[in-house]
Amino acid sequence: MSKNYHHGSLRQALIEAALPVLKKKGIVGLSLRELAAELGVSHGAPYRHFKNKTALLEAIAVTGFNALQDICRKAMQDFPDDPRQQLYQAGMDYIFYVARNPEIADLMFRPGLSREESNTELQQAVNSAVGSLAAIIENGKQRKLYGDHQTMDLVLTSLSTVHGLAMFIAGGMLIDPASPESSIEALGKRVYNILLHGMAGE
Amino acid sequence: MSKNYHHGSLRQALIEAALPVLKKKGIVGLSLRELAAELGVSHGAPYRHFKNKTALLEAIAVTGFNALQDICRKAMQDFPDDPRQQLYQAGMDYIFYVARNPEIADLMFRPGLSREESNTELQQAVNSAVGSLAAIIENGKQRKLYGDHQTMDLVLTSLSTVHGLAMFIAGGMLIDPASPESSIEALGKRVYNILLHGMAGE
DNA sequence: GTTATTATGTAGACAGTTACTACTTTCTTG
DNA sequence: CAAGAAAGTAGTAACTGTCTACATAATAAC
Numbered sequence: 001m002s003k004n005y006h007h008g009s010l011r012q013a014l015i016e017a018a019l020p021v022l023k024k025k026g027i028v029g030l031s032l033r034e035l036a037a038e039l040g041v042s043h044g045a046p047y048r049h050f051k052n053k054t055a056l057l058e059a060i061a062v063t064g065f066n067a068l069q070d071i072c073r074k075a076m077q078d079f080p081d082d083p084r085q086q087l088y089q090a091g092m093d094y095i096f097y098v099a100r101n102p103e104i105a106d107l108m109f110r111p112g113l114s115r116e117e118s119n120t121e122l123q124q125a126v127n128s129a130v131g132s133l134a135a136i137i138e139n140g141k142q143r144k145l146y147g148d149h150q151t152m153d154l155v156l157t158s159l160s161t162v163h164g165l166a167m168f169i170a171g172g173m174l175i176d177p178a179s180p181e182s183s184i185e186a187l188g189k190r191v192y193n194i195l196l197h198g199m200a201g202e
Numbered sequence: 203m204s205k206n207y208h209h210g211s212l213r214q215a216l217i218e219a220a221l222p223v224l225k226k227k228g229i230v231g232l233s234l235r236e237l238a239a240e241l242g243v244s245h246g247a248p249y250r251h252f253k254n255k256t257a258l259l260e261a262i263a264v265t266g267f268n269a270l271q272d273i274c275r276k277a278m279q280d281f282p283d284d285p286r287q288q289l290y291q292a293g294m295d296y297i298f299y300v301a302r303n304p305e306i307a308d309l310m311f312r313p314g315l316s317r318e319e320s321n322t323e324l325q326q327a328v329n330s331a332v333g334s335l336a337a338i339i340e341n342g343k344q345r346k347l348y349g350d351h352q353t354m355d356l357v358l359t360s361l362s363t364v365h366g367l368a369m370f371i372a373g374g375m376l377i378d379p380a381s382p383e384s385s386i387e388a389l390g391k392r393v394y395n396i397l398l399h400g401m402a403g404e
Numbered sequence: 405g406t407t408a409t410t411a412t413g414t415a416g417a418c419a420g421t422t423a424c425t426a427c428t429t430t431c432t433t434g
Numbered sequence: 435c436a437a438g439a440a441a442g443t444a445g446t447a448a449c450t451g452t453c454t455a456c457a458t459a460a461t462a463a464c
Contacts, residue, residue, distance in 0.1 A: 007412080007413080010412080010413085026256065027229055027230065028229065028255055028256050028259075031449080031450060031451090032450080032451070032452095033449075033450060033451080034449095034450090041413070041414090042413060042414045042415070043414090043415090043450090043451095044413075044414065044415075044416095044452085044453090044454095045412075045413050045414075047451090047452070047453085048411080048412055048413070049412090052451075052452075053230055053450095053451070053452095054228065054230055057230075106312055109366070109369050109370065109373060109375065110308055110369075110373065111304040111305075111308055111369065111372050111373035111374070111375075123375075126375055144403065145402060145403070146401050146402060146403060147401075147402065147403030148403070149392070149396055149401065150392070153389070153392045153393060153396060154396065154401055156366075156367060156370060156389075156393060157363060157367075157393050157396045157397065157401065158401065159366065160362060160363045160364075160365070160366025160367045160369075160370065160393075161359060161362045161363045161366065162362075163362070163366050164311070164358075164361065164362025164363065164365050164366045165358060165359075165362045167311050167362075168311070168358060168362065171311065171312070173311065173325075173328055187355070187358075190351070190352070190355045191355060191358060191359050191362075194351055194355060194356065194359045194400075195359065195397075195400070195401060196400050196401050196402050197400040197402060198396075198397070198398050198399040198400030199348050199349075199351065199356055199359065199360065199397060199398050200347060200348060200349065200398050200399060201346070201347070201348065201349030201350075209441080209442080212441080212442085230451095233420075233421060233422090234421080234422075234423095235420075235421060235422085236420090236421095243442070243443090244442060244443045244444070245421090245422095245443090245444090246423085246424090246425095246442075246443065246444075246445090247441075247442050247443075249422090249423065249424085250440080250441055250442070251441090253423095254422075254423070255421095255422075255423095
């Protein structure tokens with residue numbers, strides 16, 4: 001019997017099913033068996049797609065980096081002639097993405113997840129996303145927008161700032177998490193302004 | 203028998219014993235039973251000090267925020283008349299702290315850990331640490347170093363940037379983790395310069 | 405089209421884990 | 435020094451990760 005002995009897309013289904021669980025119960029509370037049951041599949045099935053629980057978490061992190069890359073690319077398409085707007089737009093889109101999916105962002109920049117063998121797929125996703133951000137910075141550099149700072153330094157600074165800000169907003173640690181979108185946008189604009197023109201007086 | 207039926211400081215011992223395990227095996231690989239065995243104590247003992255595994259992780263996060271607060275206070279003491287040096291020093295000290303203890307920093311800004319009941323002790327540690335950083339910023343504001351930006355915006359921006367940079371260095375995601383201290387310091391200096399004077403050319 | 409091969413899912417088992425409960429020992433303090 | 439709180443022990447139920455052997459389905463080769 002079993003019209004669908006094969007699930008068809010169990011890998012993707014596992015990733016999607018894990019998200020609400022992570023949001024509600026965190027990494028510790030996530031169980032592969034529970035996911036399997038929820039998807040109506042035997043408890044061993046997930047191991048056909050993920051070597052272990054950590055591998056699933058890393059796969060989720062990959063989706064986050066892919067999203068970051070998409071966001072950067074879209075920003076470049078939307079403002080092909082305005083690298084500063086590219087950067088601002090990408091930053092704000094990323095902040096809203098993290099606000100909507102904090103559990104994904106939580107897994108992205110984390111030394112303590114694998115730490116054993118380096119996950120090539122994850123490393124590659126990181127590199128691609130960073131590359132897209134670097135392209136935005138390079139666009140600006142070609143127009144002499146960023147002084148003589150090194151591209152990598154600018155990438156590091158902007159990515160750190162945006163990701164950190166996004167995590168603070170998502171985690172509600174420093175900011176009222178009930179902030180309306182408009183106030184998040186206002187905060188983003190102020191931080192972007194500081195980032196661009198410096199903490200020191202203008 | 204049992205000269206030491208009571209361990210004496212099991213809570214602290216658990217926190218310390220957890221660190222190398224976290225560094226080696228990550229959150230998923232940490233087990234309270236293993237810690238108990240390692241400390242020569244029964245498997246139920248840890249639950250006298252921590253409601254569950256997550257509570258232990260949060261306690262470790264608290265130590266991280268306490269360290270951040272100490273770093274800020276020390277910087278203020280060391281350079282009582284130079285708020286910019288206070289900020290730079292605190293930032294670099296924090297970066298080296300994270301490089302030495304990535305597994306602690308990994309637990310600090312994490313929306314997905316508790317997410318159920320808010321941990322008061324953790325929240326308080328966050329507030330204290332942020333307060334110390336805000337004091338450094340305020341010192342600078344009183345000397346008109348930071349234009350008319352809001353203190354909270356400056357705190358958010360600098361903390362995000364420094365923490366993000368520290369995590370990247372600790373995780374070796376964007377930078378060669380084998381970088382000697384000197385090159386980490388050089389990188390920190392460049393990023394601090396960008397943060398202070400802006401990505402845009404000076 | 406039948407047949408090998410590979411991908412995917414199942415069933416069972418084992419060791420290890422969380423977290424609870426009831427009990428014992430030690431420390432503290434009135 | 436006695437009473438009560440704090441800390442540790444022992445046992446256990448339910449669950450989890452992960453392995454292995456097996457079954458089924460999809461694919462590709464012939």
